[in-house]
Amino acid sequence: MTEKPVAEMTFEEAMAALEAVVGQLERGDVALEASIALYERGAELKKHCADKLAQAEARVEMIRAQEGRAVGTTPAEGL
Numbered sequence: 001m002t003e004k005p006v007a008e009m010t011f012e013e014a015m016a017a018l019e020a021v022v023g024q025l026e027r028g029d030v031a032l033e034a035s036i037a038l039y040e041r042g043a044e045l046k047k048h049c050a051d052k053l054a055q056a057e058a059r060v061e062m063i064r065a066q067e068g069r070a071v072g073t074t075p076a077e078g079l
Helices: 011-027 033-067
Strands: none
Touching: 011 033
């Protein structure tokens, strides 16, 4: 089975894949070269998730600004 390219993953898919990578690495039953490859994929997944979160935060701030609400100063409770 071929792994889905990280760039094509949703946030949820990337988080699930990252959790799987972390689980494999924590078990410690993976050969050194495979561990390095897993670590590299994990780093790519982590960056992808961080980028997706940053995009979501920017969208929320834009919506709040359009509504005339202060950006980044109040909790999201009032959405």
